[in-house]
Structures are given as C-alpha cells and as structure tokens.
Amino acid sequence: xxxxxxxxxxxxxxxxxxxxxxxxxxxxxxxxxxxxxxxxxxxxxxxxxxxxxxxxxxxxxxxxxxxxxxxxxxxxxxxxxxxxxxxxxxxxxxxxxxxxxxxxxxxxxxxxxxxxxxxxxxxxxxxxxxxxxxxxxxxxxxxxxxxxxxxxxxxxxxxxxxxxxxxxxxxxxxxxxxxxxxxxxxxxxxxxxxxxxxxxxxxxxxxxxxxxxxxxxxxxxxxxxxxxxxxxxxxxxxxx
Numbered sequence: 001x002x003x004x005x006x007x008x009x010x011x012x013x014x015x016x017x018x019x020x021x022x023x024x025x026x027x028x029x030x031x032x033x034x035x036x037x038x039x040x041x042x043x044x045x046x047x048x049x050x051x052x053x054x055x056x057x058x059x060x061x062x063x064x065x066x067x068x069x070x071x072x073x074x075x076x077x078x079x080x081x082x083x084x085x086x087x088x089x090x091x092x093x094x095x096x097x098x099x100x101x102x103x104x105x106x107x108x109x110x111x112x113x114x115x116x117x118x119x120x121x122x123x124x125x126x127x128x129x130x131x132x133x134x135x136x137x138x139x140x141x142x143x144x145x146x147x148x149x150x151x152x153x154x155x156x157x158x159x160x161x162x163x164x165x166x167x168x169x170x171x172x173x174x175x176x177x178x179x180x181x182x183x184x185x186x187x188x189x190x191x192x193x194x195x196x197x198x199x200x201x202x203x204x205x206x207x208x209x210x211x212x213x214x215x216x217x218x219x220x221x222x223x224x225x226x227x228x229x230x231x232x233x234x235x236x237x238x239x240x
Contacts, residue, residue: 020110071159
C-alpha cells in the first residue's frame with residue numbers, strides 16, 4: 001500500500017493530480033476580468049468578473065448600463081436563468097453552460113492518467129492529455145473570440161449613442177469604444193488554469209523519469225552549476 005502511494009511522489013504522476021485539483025478550483029472563482037473606465041463614472045473603475053459558467057460578478061449592473069449606451073449587450077446563455085439583465089439584441093451562447101463540463105472532464109482525465117497501471121500507459125496518457133488540453137483550450141479561446149466579434153458587430157442601431165463603429169473586444173488586452181476604455185485579462189480562475197496546463201507540460205517532460213518532488217530542490221540547485229548542471233538535469237528528464 002505504501003509503495004503504491006509512493007509512486008504518486010513521482011512528478012509524472014503527482015503533477016497531473018495537482019493540475020486536476022487546480023482545474024476544479026478554477027470553477028469556484030472568476031475566469032476572466034474586465035475593467036472599464038468612462039466619463040460617466042469619473043475617478044472610478046468598473047470591474048466585471050466572468051466565470052466558466054453563466055455567472056457574472058462585480059459591477060455588472062453598472063456596466064450593463066454602459067453597454068446599452070453604445071448598443072452592446074451581455075450574451076444570452078439560454079439554458080439557465082442568468083444573474084444579469086438580458087436584451088432582445090443579445091447573441092445566443094448556449095455553449096456557456098458547458099464550461100464546467102470541460103473542466104470536470106479534464107480534471108477526471110488527470111486523475112485517470114495518474115492512476116495508469118503501467119509506465120507505457122502513463123506516457124501515452126500524458127501525451128494524449130497534454131495535446132488534448134492544449135487543443136481544447138485553444139479552441140475555446142478561438143470560439144470565445146468569435147462570440148466577442150459577433151457581439152461587437154451586432155450593435156443596436158437604436159442605442160442612445162449613434163454612429164458607434166463596430167468593434168471586436170479582445171479576450172486579453174485593451175480596447176476603446178466611443179468614450180469607454182476597457183481592459184480584459186485573466187481572473188484567478190484563468191491563472192489557475194494556466195498553472196494547471198503548465199504542470200501538465202512539466203509532467204510530460206518528465207514522462208521518462210522517476211524523479212520525485214523531493215528531487216526538485218536538488219535539480220534547481222544544479223542550475224547554479226552552469227552547463228554541467230543543465231546536462232545532469234537533462235539526464236534526469238530522460239530517465240538516466
């Protein structure tokens with residue numbers, strides 16, 4: 001029993017378990033954060049927090065008022081009663097409700113891979129999970145950006161402020177529309193997801209090695225030894 005548990009001290013088995021926990025934790029906190037400034041709110045920043053499922057936090061009521069000013073509306077998740085006001089001009093985004101499914105499935109895969117009965121199956125699992133996770137999140141980013149494009153190119157022509165040009169809010173980065181400035185970046189859940197993917201990358205790199213968490217300080221110490229130290233670390237990575 002003790003020997004069986006000891007194998008999870010290996011980086012290639014333990015890191016996917018930690019990544020699974022981080023992905024589940026990411027569901028409990030905002031994934032994305034947008035900060036807005038506008039003359040209507042002098043000296044104040046408005047913040048909206050978006051979760052992996054149809055939920056908003058922060059100043060979403062005030063920001064909804066700003067959005068209506070230029071004819072931009074929150075998306076309509078369709079399947080559940082949202083916690084924000086909807087408008088007939090809202091684009092439909094039924095896929096938003098599936099966000100938690102993605103994270104739960106990836107977390108379950110992390111546990112499944114860690115429990116692989118043989119090294120060969122562990123390596124195959126790490127390779128497949130890393131490739132699938134990166135492809136999935138890249139696809140999600142692309143789809144969210146498409147939805148943002150849709151929202152920014154279906155402005156309400158009857159909005160109070162006329163003549164606002166169509167625009168595409170970025171997933172990450174700054175933008176301006178009329179006299180409103182916005183900046184979008186990761187929320188805590190986004191950072192947790194990035195760290196989880198990074199851990200999967202490290203687990204994949206050490207797929208041929210039996211290196212454990214206890215070996216990490218020594219390997220980091222090898223970096224002080226220059227080229228020779230790096231070569232020794234490479235040897236550990238390759239399982240030598």
